[in-house]
Amino acid sequence: MIMKRFIALFVVLGAALMAAPGIIGFQVEKYYQGLMQQFAKGGVELVSQDYQRAWFGAESRTGFLVRIPGGADRSKTETLNFSLVSHIVHGPLTTEGVRLADIQSDIRVEGESLLPADYEAVIRTLIEIDGQGSTRIDLPASEIPASGQRPSIRFSGVEGEMRFDAAFEQVDARFTLPTLRLAQQSGQLLEIDGMQFDSHSRRDISGLMLGGGRFEIGRIGLRDEESGSRFEIRQLGIDAQSNASETAVSASVRYRLEELAVNETAYGPADIQLGVGNLSPKALLQVQQSIDEINAQQLSDEKKGMALLSVLMGNAPALLKGDPVVTIDKLSIQTPDGLITGKLSVQSVGLELKEIGNAPAVLNKLVADASLQMPKRLFMLLVQQKVEADLLRQFEQRRLIEPESEMPDTEQLKEMAATLADRQLSLLLGQEILLAQGDMIATQATLSGGLLSVNGKTIPLPQPPQ
Structure with a gap:
């Protein structure tokens, strides 16, 4: 009778161990999807998810998209597609002991593995029974030759870890990369x-x-x-x-x-x-x-x-x-050319959204304090570049109206911009909006109660309609 009870107990325990991975699989999928959502909040777009759950494990492929500004004016957008391919082992028994899951992952860019197949990379996530877990990244030092679109890579190893609780309400991460060299042909x-x-x-x-x-x-x-x-x-x-x-x-x-x-x-x-x-x-x-x-x-x-x-x-x-x-x-x-220094503080006091379009009302409810000092030569260079861009735009607009009008060459445009920039600086110095201090220029301004003071001199501001 005692032997039969022991046999029955082992049968029940065996059945429980066999059933546990399948039951745990549902819980693991929820945690894994949560991990992917957290990853997507880091500035990438989650574009696809394929999660194939089996009894003792699962396979997942999650696609992401990164948008990268491009072009000289950064108005164009280039895209990079990559995917995270994960092999998931359901608990409660894993090679790392009693765990909810053991997840090993690989990153693939444009369908190609980011790292060679024989490279011993570790991207591993362990989820504890209570739902908290950690993701460990361990890439040993290596030299990887160029292949396809991938440049040659030489680095001294990468090591990092992210720890999180079951609800992702506490996350700590660290990452180190001592040395990395990328070279192209x-x-x-x-x-x-x-x-x-x-x-x-x-x-x-x-x-x-x-x-x-x-x-x-x-x-x-x-x-x-x-x-x-x-x-x-x-x-x-x-x-x-x-x-x-x-x-x-x-x-x-x-x-x-x-x-x-x-x-x-x-x-x-x-x-x-x-x-x-x-x-x-x-x-x-x-x-x-x-x-x-x-x-x-x-x-x-x-x-x-x-x-x-x-x-x-x-x-x-x-x-x-x-x-x-x-x-x-x-x-x-x-x-x-010298040292640039400055400070700024701007605070709205009692400002309401309905007043945003009313400049005098906004100025009346702002409290600001600002100071700036910079080399005169650098200031002139910045002003001249802006004036040159404005002049070029004006000449191009004029040519749209008068196709026969002449366009100045590069040197003429620079000379015109330099002359206008000198005039602007002289005007600002004459009005004491800027102060000359040797090779430097400086200014200090405060705004309070609708009154603007620049270098101790009150500047009239537009008044709200009565």
């Missing part, structure tokens, strides 16, 4: 050294995902052997942070750069710190949810832009109600 060479990425985010009580992160690159180099041109960035860093109180959300980002060199011309160091505050958590949550819904739809760039504008306009009253503030807390850029 055309002679173009891309070099990246010391790339690091760390981020942490939590869902706040308001429902917003808030947190911070740091992205650093020791060096980026781009060289074209054929033309001899060189572009290099050293010690690039981006730090971001967001937080919330009961009534407002604030965020800040800092961009820092040791040096940017284009051939023999070098810029840097540079340090720019931006901030935004007094934003309604409820309104931001609605904006965030609406943007997620828009990104989930396969819309054209034009329709997506219109949808985003509609979302912002719909939430503008709530955003304005908190008297939002935008700041440039620090602007410091070293150029070959």
